[in-house]
Amino acid sequence: MKILIVGGGMGGTILGNNLARRLAPEMRAGKVQLKMLSASDKHMYQPGLLYLALGRMTPDELYRDQVSLLEPGIDFEVDPVVSFELDHNQVKTKSGKTHGYDILVIATGSRPVPEMIPGLAENAETFYTEETALKMFKRLQAFQGGRVVIAVGVPHKCPMAPLEITFMLHDYFKDRGIRDKVELHYTYPVGRVHSLENVAKWAAPEFDRLGITYETLFNMKEVDGANKVVKTEEGSEAKYDLLITIPAHKGMEVIESNKLGAGGFIPTDKTKLTMEGRTNVYVIGDTTNIPISKAGSTVHYQVETLGENLAAIVKLGSPVREHDGKVFCFIECGKDRATYATFNYTVPPDPKPPTRAVHWFKMAYNKLYWTSARGLL
Amino acid sequence: MAERIVVDARGSFCPGPLMELIARLKFAAVGEEIEVLSTDKGSAADIPEWLRKVGHELLDTREEAGVWHIALRKSK
Numbered sequence A: 001m002k003i004l005i006v007g008g009g010m011g012g013t014i015l016g017n018n019l020a021r022r023l024a025p026e027m028r029a030g031k032v033q034l035k036m037l038s039a040s041d042k043h044m045y046q047p048g049l050l051y052l053a054l055g056r057m058t059p060d061e062l063y064r065d066q067v068s069l070l071e072p073g074i075d076f077e078v079d080p081v082v083s084f085e086l087d088h089n090q091v092k093t094k095s096g097k098t099h100g101y102d103i104l105v106i107a108t109g110s111r112p113v114p115e116m117i118p119g120l121a122e123n124a125e126t127f128y129t130e131e132t133a134l135k136m137f138k139r140l141q142a143f144q145g146g147r148v149v150i151a152v153g154v155p156h157k158c159p160m161a162p163l164e165i166t167f168m169l170h171d172y173f174k175d176r177g178i179r180d181k182v183e184l185h186y187t188y189p190v191g192r193v194h195s196l197e198n199v200a201k202w203a204a205p206e207f208d209r210l211g212i213t214y215e216t217l218f219n220m221k222e223v224d225g226a227n228k229v230v231k232t233e234e235g236s237e238a239k240y241d242l243l244i245t246i247p248a249h250k251g252m253e254v255i256e257s258n259k260l261g262a263g264g265f266i267p268t269d270k271t272k273l274t275m276e277g278r279t280n281v282y283v284i285g286d287t288t289n290i291p292i293s294k295a296g297s298t299v300h301y302q303v304e305t306l307g308e309n310l311a312a313i314v315k316l317g318s319p320v321r322e323h324d325g326k327v328f329c330f331i332e333c334g335k336d337r338a339t340y341a342t343f344n345y346t347v348p349p350d351p352k353p354p355t356r357a358v359h360w361f362k363m364a365y366n367k368l369y370w371t372s373a374r375g376l377l
Numbered sequence B: 001m002a003e004r005i006v007v008d009a010r011g012s013f014c015p016g017p018l019m020e021l022i023a024r025l026k027f028a029a030v031g032e033e034i035e036v037l038s039t040d041k042g043s044a045a046d047i048p049e050w051l052r053k054v055g056h057e058l059l060d061t062r063e064e065a066g067v068w069h070i071a072l073r074k075s076k
């Protein structure tokens, strides 16, 4: 049996290692081949970008060689897929090769597209790529005071990022002794300060306590850079001196160009993790259209289910369980305190007050991630 | 007529039905109809309020066996 994983990011890597362990005997016996195609020979720890933008991590800490993270036995190639020929159980790559499969897993992730909002890419700072995070870091260093507006596009990966960057900016300016010269204004697309009701209930009074103002039902329509104003779909406007954005995301272009899903997000069964209408194509992580947080922890738990199911298909002939939609997200509440939210498709989260201990756990996880990607944690 | 786009946000705590709708609207054409399915009672009020504010047309809201169906047309 040929299992092909497209994408060597968080989801693809953890799944590849999970399967290589579960199916080691079958792989040794030549009954199962595990192939991974990706677009890069480097693996980036994306959550580190938040810290990079604030000068608390350096670029080299974000990367490992992809090969160093993979179990032996996984046939890894950097050769991005350009076409998905699902009716023929094959994909074609940039180099012109064709790869057939019995089971295909798509884990190509998502990408920020600030260009969707006129004026946003040119006038806002963001931290969703290495380049933009470094630019934001320099801009923050030069900033001496004024109105900072945080504006959030939809959909975006890492649902906690809007809150985290705001709390962390509060501490950043405080540490530089200029918090009193900075007005921090947080905005959010829906009618409360976070999509999770219990997180919103906790964060709004926290903003009040820290003197952070906020505005909801705020969906960017355009940015007027000359006058330094963000205009919204709802008709409101916000003046800024420094605009920080969590931009809207799309799936990868290859998903759109192959017409696998609107906006590059593939219609996916939320409990089976199969692509709608296909029985041998699975989709995990940011590129699904499942109404769940686009987060590393989401895909981590999806992999636990899918790894078990794919191994069971090989060993027993059928999957053994349905996915429950578990997510666990840390929430950094400044430079030295954090909390977390854990929930699934049926149970909402109930975040506890932030503590130093949870913050240090997150700092440890930033290092432990490499163990997690290797499938050991 | 083109089929209605269904945004199945049942059981979605994060990002939740309204955020799912805002995301899907970006990739829909003007005139297309969308039906949001939600198990969150709050969305039955939030979504129509947001549609009014932004100027998309609310077609119908109904509840069936604990699931809210909110239908709308992308107007601009």
Ligand SMILES: Cc1cc2nc3c(=O)[nH]c(=O)nc-3n(C[C@H](O)[C@H](O)[C@H](O)COP(=O)(O)OP(=O)(O)OC[C@H]3O[C@@H](n4cnc5c(N)ncnc54)[C@H](O)[C@@H]3O)c2cc1C
Pocket (backbone or CB within 6 Å): A006, A007, A008, A009, A010, A011, A012, A037, A038, A039, A040, A046, A047, A048, A049, A050, A079, A080, A081, A082, A107, A108, A109, A110, A127, A128, A129, A157, A158, A161, A252, A254, A284, A285, A286, A287, A294, A295, A296, A297, A298, A299, A329, A330
């Ligand atoms: C600033 C920031 C902070 C974050 N913070 C957190 C956090 O605190 N907690 C959390 O849980 N999550 C966080 N995330 C989100 C998390 O990083 C993503 O949700 C996660 O990486 C998604 O995994 P994925 O496997 O779906 O996609 P990715 O990890 O993005 O991997 C996609 C892979 O697909 C490959 N690829 C792309 N195109 C092709 C192609 N055509 N052919 C083959 N391969 C291709 C890429 O090279 C890449 O290897 C954060 C993200 C950012 C940007």
